[in-house]
Amino acid sequence: MSHSVAGEPPSAGRRAAPMTTAVYSAAEWDLLTSLPGRVLAAAAAPGPGRPRRGVTEGLAGLEALTAGRxxxxxxxxxxxxxxxARPDGQPVPGNGSTDLVDLLAACREAVRVLDRRADPADSAAYRQWVQSVAARVCRALPPGRVRSVGESPADRRFLDRLGDALGLR
Structure with missing residues (x-):
């Protein structure tokens, strides 16, 4: 992230001060900040037709999460x-469930919050970023495994349903 030199305006498109979260209620902000981690956990969780994930896939999801910086x-x-910024051991807001129905409902609620409160460009960037976290987990290859053709059909369905819930399709 670039910083402006004293007396110069901030970089184009960047604010001099960090974005305020005051436009969001505490519950809305908790939803927006917990959703990426919930998506990562759900993408890494085994499910019908979905393979068990390991460290490589989890790290890929964390890298996608961090790429948001x-x-x-x-x-x-x-x-x-x-x-x-959350201290280690502090619980992440949300119910911690990786249940797909709960996750998709949370995604739809986040879209409603973003529609009401966020700049359209920020809304689109957030939704695409959250989707990219899941995609990185589903597409990561553990050491020694060779990809045949794309992700599994179950992973594709998961990503499609997530994209629908995030309003990306």
């Missing part, structure tokens, strides 16, 4: 900052 979106950067 360099997004050209104040909202995504603020969410990542909030996620990584």
């Amino acid at each position: 360099s997004f050209d979106s104040d909202l995504v950067r603020a969410v990542v900052t909030t996620i990584y």
